[in-house]
Amino acid sequence: MMVTKRRQPLPLAVLSTGFVLLWVFMAAFPFIWTVWGSFKVEQDFFSRDSWWFAIEGTRTIARTGSAFTGDGYYGAWVLRDFFSSVINTVIVTVSVVVVSLTFGTLGGYALARSGYRYTFWLLMLALVFRAMPHITLVSGYLLPFFEMNIWGYMPTAIIVLVAINQPFTLWMLHSFFLSIPKDLDESAMVDGCSRFQAFRLVVIPVMWPGVITTGLFSFLLAYNDFAVTAMLLSQPNQTMVPKIASFLGTVQQEGNVMFAVAAVVSATAPLFVLVLFFQRQIVSGLTAGAVKG
Amino acid sequence: MPHRAFFAFIMPSLAAMLLFIALPIVSVAVQSLYVQHERVVTEVETCTPFSGCTKETRVDAEATEKLRNDEPLGRFNGFGTYLDRNHLAVTEIGAILSDNAGFKDTVARVYNLPFYRALAFTLTYTFVVTPFAMLLGFCIALGVNAIPPFYKGPVIFFSLLPMIVTPLVGALIVYWMASSQGILGATLQVLLNDPTLSLKSSAVLTWITLLVYGIWHNAPFSFVVFYAGLQTVPHDTLESAMIDGASRWERIRFVVIPHLMPLATFVGLVQLMDNFRVFEPIVGFSAEANATSLSWSIFNDLRGQVDQLFGSAAATSMLTIVGVIILLSPVLVRTWRDFNRR
Structure with missing residues (x-):
């Protein structure tokens, strides 16, 4: 283990932890977002109005009655x-x-x-x-x-x-x-x-x-x-x-x-x-x- | 190990490499000297009773087909393909150099030639993404090294994802988010207060998107290697540096970085080789209007709907191989020297 770790002053610790968190978010978010979005209809995932639609699934509910749909998977696989x-x-x-x-x-x-x-x-x-x-x-x-x-x-x-x-x-x-x-x-x-x-x-x-x-x-x-x-x-x-x-x-x-x-x-x-x-x-x-x- | 046993063991591997890597390079070299046959044209005379006889030229499809089947390589063209407008464009460059309106005009006109356009992006990508990805990877490694051990596993798990994901798939995922109807693109529109902003619309924005994607994709590799390297930094040296009064930054600058230098050379070399063949991001981002790379030009020639331009693809391939060898030459020369010293 590195010696630096033990006595990191607070601002530096906050900065470095924050940086790691930011990186983890950057690395993981695109995947989480796409997995989530793949269960929506196109008008939600590629919404012309607001990307908030993709989270709530407004159009997906309107089209299929539920907030999640497997239509994309059915279309691709079958x-x-x-x-x-x-x-x-x-x-x-x-x-x-x-x-x-x-x-x-x-x-x-x-x-x-x-x-x-x-x-x-x-x-x-x-x-x-x-x-x-x-x-x-x-x-x-x-x-x-x-x-x-x-x-x-x-x-x-x-x-x-x-x-x-x-x-x-x-x-x-x-x-x-x-x-x-x-x-x-x-x-x-x-x-x-x-x-x-x-x-x-x-x-x-x-x-x-x-x-x-x-x-x-x-x-x-x-x-x-x-x-x-x-x-x-x-x-x-x-x-x-x-x-x-x-x-x-x-x-x-x-x-x-x-x-x-x-x-x-x-x-x-x-x-x-x-x-x-x-x-x-x-x-x-x-x-x-x-x-x- | 005696020679016989050695060759018996390595034969399958060596045969595979010679047949499918060395021989194709020869095949590329041969193909680049040929171009496809031109269409066979025949002159047909049609005579009508009143207007007399007219001569017209027609493409003889049958004969063309036959010729192409008989000699699939095409006709010999020497270095013609290398020098034409789609490759080194010697005459065009000559014309531009002898008659131009200043430096800016020269650059703009050279950039309009397909080969130089592809070369410009390939080199920019290689030499921007490599250092920045290494720098980002190094910073992440320093950061991760300082967090409690319990969190390291999950952090490394997520960090590996951008690197391990299929390049085309990773590019698509980012492209969809960055498109004007995706979350990133839409957010940028709001932040910059420009509802027509689209990352695809201008060359500069497309380049920046591709470069950022490249850094995102390549940083994890440097991170993992540097992180492993950080575990082996000698404790004693760090401690004595502290006793001598070195600040945190000075310890990184004068102990950690020199210790990681051999690793950095290795990472840099691998990244240069990989980034020089940048290809999938351009397909994934549908960026060919604004950014092309050498690999993409070859792909584009081969994918042609009507004619596959083998000669043209082969010439670009040869030029790419020359580029690879130039990139590798410092390493090869150094290894050669080390080897002779031994």
């Missing part, structure tokens, strides 16, 4: 088939996480255990790859994928996301495996295990904390991606984020912005749950990269 894009998202994110962790643990382990010079260059190369904007890579994929006739399918998008994810996964797991003592797998090899057996029997059982943390970030990348999924998936294979983007164009003209609001809230909910349960891992993952990198 009428506009948001449901199928949710299923697609589950398929894509789960596959991306599983495959990129498999590739990443193998690669990260190798990088952490090899003492040769080229590991350094591979890590540097990964850093450069990590910096490539995703959309520039997408512009490289499109034409070849059209020609090979593999555009629009989920496996294509999955393997692309896995590849884009690799640099980060490699860096994270590399630094994690460095923290597992070398002696552990070397003594297993002295006892007669092959390199792969040592990895499977000795390293895998102790690697889960690092793998879970890395997996969270792989999940976030796959879940939050827009550039790749929007450009590489055909309409029926779309995941949630491009689906929301496609809502915007069509829905705004029909006056059903609330569909999009409901879809946005639906897409944010899993992230809330994720942060709720894995806050510690996310924080440690963010800092692990920083402290070691």
Whole structure:
């Protein structure tokens, strides 16, 4: 604990607490407001008269008889088939996480255990790859994928996301495996295990904390991606984020912005749950990269 | 680890990266040298008994289609695409430089060229959002560090939300609130007493909204890293600074900040890389009329309803990659030096 904390003079304490409160409000309020508003009709959430309508739900009561309505959710999930894009998202994110962790643990382990010079260059190369904007890579994929006739399918998008994810996964797991003592797998090899057996029997059982943390970030990348999924998936294979983007164009003209609001809230909910349960891992993952990198 | 075992372990990962990151870069480089075929035009002579014969040109749709199918890359154009009006605009820049009415006019006319317009916003976003988000994150970290431990968990929970949320979704949430019928936009109208005020109407306001959104979105990352760093500030150094009579500010300035400097470099580097590819906020805020970015230009070329402009997108991509490498070069050079010293 910092020493400064104990003897903070009152004005400074008030100022710093006030600042933290203000920040928490700024960080949380947009989400609370949108979740609340998603249960109103459009004339309330986007009120021309006063935003107080969104709190009381004046028009919502007038239109539906109750202060809350699930119309937006019904419209998005049932009428506009948001449901199928949710299923697609589950398929894509789960596959991306599983495959990129498999590739990443193998690669990260190798990088952490090899003492040769080229590991350094591979890590540097990964850093450069990590910096490539995703959309520039997408512009490289499109034409070849059209020609090979593999555009629009989920496996294509999955393997692309896995590849884009690799640099980060490699860096994270590399630094994690460095923290597992070398002696552990070397003594297993002295006892007669092959390199792969040592990895499977000795390293895998102790690697889960690092793998879970890395997996969270792989999940976030796959879940939050827009550039790749929007450009590489055909309409029926779309995941949630491009689906929301496609809502915007069509829905705004029909006056059903609330569909999009409901879809946005639906897409944010899993992230809330994720942060709720894995806050510690996310924080440690963010800092692990920083402290070691 | 012997070479063989090493490559066996890293093969899947390396193959994925080479196939889907390195090869696409090559593909982009090749594509940028080509442009799509022009339409095949045929001359048709129609003769009528009274008015004689007229020649007219028609687009031969069938032949065009066939040509495009046979050679999907298009025709070779060399560096033509790089130099045209939509990219580096060499002739236009030359004309502007040789004939202009002062500095302001030059800037305004250069800004009207699509590539420079996108570049201007991308660079502004990168170099405004990164430092401000880091500063805000640092202040939050200092603040959170001083509150009772019981409240830290919930505060960190809410602080993570702006960062963890899908960028497009986060942008939409803020956009809806900031629209003139949303709570923020309406409140601003009342506060500034201007009922026609709309954040979308002027370029300046759109830029400010996007920058504020960027800071909101990026601050939590710096906060988390700096907060973790604050836990490791050496107690003894702080105490001896106090004994030497350092004020609270001086302790932060001369003990805490130097201690966090390596972390700040790391955060800065990651943020620069991420902010340089700013893209989703522009889609979310529908801000393309007033602000475009390099990533957005590529997206826009690829999304074209009639023709996807692969060549144009590829040229912008190559220029973006050059930008990324310039941004990264200080780090790469430094790492190279460190590595050689070892």
